[in-house]
Each structure stands twice: as structure tokens, then as C-alpha cells.
Amino acid sequence: MTLDLNGLLAFWARRWDDILELLGEHLTVVVVALAIAMVIGVGVGMLVWDKPLPRSAVIAAAGVALTIPSLALLALLIPAVGLGWTPTVIALVMYSLLPIVRNTIVGLREVSPAIMESALGMGMTPLTVLLRVQLPMAWPIILTGVRVAAQLTIGVAAIAAYVAGPGLGQFIFQGLSSLGSKNALNFALTGTLGVVLLALVVDAAFVGVTRSTTSRGLRA
Amino acid sequence: MPKQLNTALLQIAGKTSGALIELNNVTKQYPNQPVAAVQNFSMTVQPGELIMFVGPSGCGKTTTMKMINRIIEPTSGSISIDGRDVLSLDPSELRRHIGYVIQQIGLFPHMTIAENIGVVPKLLNWSKDKTADRVHELLTTVGLEPGDFAHRYPKQLSGGQQQRVGVARALAADPPVMLMDEPFGATDPITREKLQAEFLRLQASIGKTIIFVTHDFDEAVRLGDRIAVLSNRSQIEQFDTPANILANPANDYVSSFIGLGTAIKRLVLIPVTAARLGPASAASKGGTTVRTTDSLRDALDSLVLTGLPALAVVDELNKAVGSISVDQISAVLGAEVPILTPTAEA
């Protein structure tokens, strides 16, 4: 089985609409999962950042979730939630939580005692300090966590085709399951290239998002 | 009860210049510490007074001050502002009416200078226009051109400029009381003197009740209406006007506190020739020399800078007439003890 470049290009021309659709699905499922994981992760981080025991427990729990092999996690989710988008999103959220929660906690704790004291000393309530001082100052660090989570989930999402999930994984699995057939390599290669390309584009997008949503006073 | 608290706050908040502060038998015992950080501290500060807390590191200045705005809760005793017990007020509400400047400045890096100064007005729900006007006024007051500085971020300011913003921020809502913990600590001597002079001029017009913590006795003398000289556990060794403290130090502790600084200052006034010079041969060869017209302070400077045991003293013709060392400078001061002559500086 050797790579036939002309064959690949012809394959792309024929399958262009499918490719775009799968790319779109892949991106969507990742963005949806990241959005959910951000709400949960930042929320939980805000609740536990200053409480040593819950803080360690949350980080440990999120760490454990990350060690479960993705295929196993997806398989375990089938009896509970069936096939398709739902198990995919749940799995991606679980993988995203650790970097997001951990960076939220680190970011909130990194605000110096002097700034905390001047905020309280000016009459901010602890909740105001959290929302108006700590969160904006932690924002670039939190976004870094989301960026790591994005890279992670773009890869994991490719496995989701195993539970009939959306995205480029469908091409990869199709290629693997039809090894030896004419288009097997084209399927697998297209899926893989798509995932890599998506990862690069999303990572570049994060640079822009971070720049435009971080206070100029915090930028180096 | 809540109604009563609100009334109490309004009475503090309604004032913009001076409130009466009373601390009564205030003690702070940190957990797991053998001795109290502040013990039975009592003091009455009159409206509009600028009180300086001076004392060595660790004597409890900061702890005493921070109990007034409840950043630190006292273990026992009572504190009142204009007769209202601060411990019965909501801490966040209370603090919006007490200006607070910490030593580390603590500007919010993600906010512009204007936003930093507008923090307390925003907490007090001032309108945007009123806040903007106030920010403009305050920046002008502390000598920062509003057009240039309002939209900068803290990192784009020098240390001294940041300290001015720290003071402006504390003044924003025109609180009757200000607590200032070494507000000019992180600046070079020249900037510091400038800030002190501006601050004095400002206080003359706003008449706040101010508690001002400093390590620096000269600063205390320069700024304070009254100075509290504190020793360990925040014990008040003397609480009086600068002139009275300089003229009649209450005890050896106070004299020694004043005396050290004065010794160095005295050196400025004494010429090198007042010292009994050593033989010219004792001086290290070449390099730095001291002139006979220099002061002992200049000589000490050069000795410290070069790290040499002795320097040659030369006359106008660059001819060595002797040498000078730290011992010989000390001997001059020793011969002059007691060196304290109250100055009219205050």
C-alpha cells in the first residue's frame, strides 16, 4: 500500500463536502465541550481556590479522569448515555477539566497578598475581589489552561467515532476498518491531516483570543 | 440593629475631613505567638490630626494600624471612629470610608490609573461623570497630568508615580480617615522628600485624620502633628509633638531612636579638620582622597564607598595633610555627646 498523491487529490475533490462537514463537526464538538468545561472548571476553581482540602480533592479528581484511556471512557459511557454526540461531549469535558480547573486555581492564588489586601482594604467584599480583581488577573492563565484542553480534546475527539461521535474520527475509523481497500489510506490520511490542521488553527486562534481579551496592563 | 449600623456608617461617611479616633486597651495576640504583637494600646487621635507611628521593625506599627480598618481583628479592646464602635460595623462598608495606602502600593495591574482611582467611588455607586471628575481632580492634586496618566496602566508608571496614584486612590471618596503604611517607602530620598512636601501641602487643605506609619524618624518629624514612638508590643514610649520629643525625649529608648539619625545628620555640619587626623602614611595609596574643606559626612561617604580603612586628606594644593578613618569620625561624635540639639525643623 503506497501513497498515491493523485489518488489522494482526487479523493479530496470527490469528498470535499464531507471533509468540510466533518471538520465543522469536529470543531463544534470541541468548542461545545470547552465551553461547558470552562463554566464548570472556572466555577469549581472559584469555589475551592482558597480551601486547601477541597482544592486538592478537585485537582486529584480531575487528574484521575485524565488517566482513563479515552477508548475505555467512551465505552463506559455508552450504557449510560448511548451513542453519538452526548458521550463525546461528556468525555471531552472530562478531559478538559484538569487543565482548566488547575489553571483557574493557580491563577486565582497567584494574585499577590498586597493586591488582595488593598482590594479588601478599599472595601470590596470577598466576592467583588474575586470577580473584579482575581478573575481578570487570572484570565490569561485560565486561557492557557483552555488552550491546553483544546489541543487535548481535538485529539481525543478523533477517537469519538468509536461511539458514533461526530468529527474527523469517522474518516480515520473508516480507513482503519477497510484496510487494504482502495481508499483506506486516503480516509485515514485525510482524517489525520484534518485533525492536525485543526489543532494548528485553533492554537493560533487562541493567541488572538488571549491578546484581545487580556487587559493591556497585564500583557508583557 | 442593621438600621443603627447604617446610621453609624452614614455619620462617618458624611464627613470628609477629620474624625475622632479612639483606641482603648487594644490587644492583638496572633495565634501560636509567645507574646502579643500589640498590648493594651490606648490612644486618642483628634479630628484632623496627622499622627506618625515610628518604631523599629516588628514593633507592631502595622498591626496596630490595620486594626482600625479591621484588616486585622483585635483580640480584645475597643476602637471607635467618631464614637462609633468599628467592630460593630460591616467591615467592607467601613473600609469604603477609610482611605488606605499600603507599603507595597498594591495598584491593580489590570486596571488603568483612572479605574484604580475610581474603585471606591464605584463601590459607593457614584455616577460615571462624578467619578471621572474626581479622578481628574485627584490626578492633578498629586501632580500627574490627567490627560497623560489617566489611561495608562500601573506598569507604565515609575515607583514614585505609582505611590502618588496609591495616595490619590485612597483619597478618592474623600474619606474622613486615612491609614498610610510607609506610603513613601519605596522611593529614593529625593522623590521621597518631594512627595512629603506635596503631602504636607495637601493635608493642610484637606485636614484628614491620618495615621501614618514610618520607620524613618526624620519623616515623622517632618510630617507629624504628633509622633508616637513605639517599642515592642506597640508600647507607646512617647506620644507628643515632634518639637517636644526632640527637646525632651521621655527616656533612653526615645533618645536612642532620635540620636542615631541625628548623629549622621550632624556629620554634615562638621568639617574634616575637626577630626584628629591620622598620619598621612596611614592612608591607602592613590585613588580617592578627601579635601580639608569636605564635611565628615563626605569623608564617611567616601570611606563606605571605597571600603578602605583610611583615606588621605589633602589641602587645596592637593598636598596630603593626614588621613581619616571611621574611628576618627566616631571620636568626633563621641566628644560631642550629648549631641542632641533640638532643631526648629518641626
Ligand SMILES: Nc1ncnc2c1ncn2[C@@H]1O[C@H](COP(=O)(O)OP(=O)(O)OP(=O)(O)O)[C@@H](O)[C@H]1O
Ligand atoms: N500574621 C501574623 N502572624 C503572626 N505574627 C505576626 C503576623 N503579622 C505580624 N506578626 C508579628 O507581630 C509583630 C508586629 O508586626 P508588625 O507587622 O505590626 O510590625 P511593624 O512594626 O509594622 O514592622 P515593620 O516596620 O517591619 O513593618 C512582629 O513580631 C511580627 O512578627
Ligand SMILES: [Mg+2]
Ligand atoms: Mg509594618
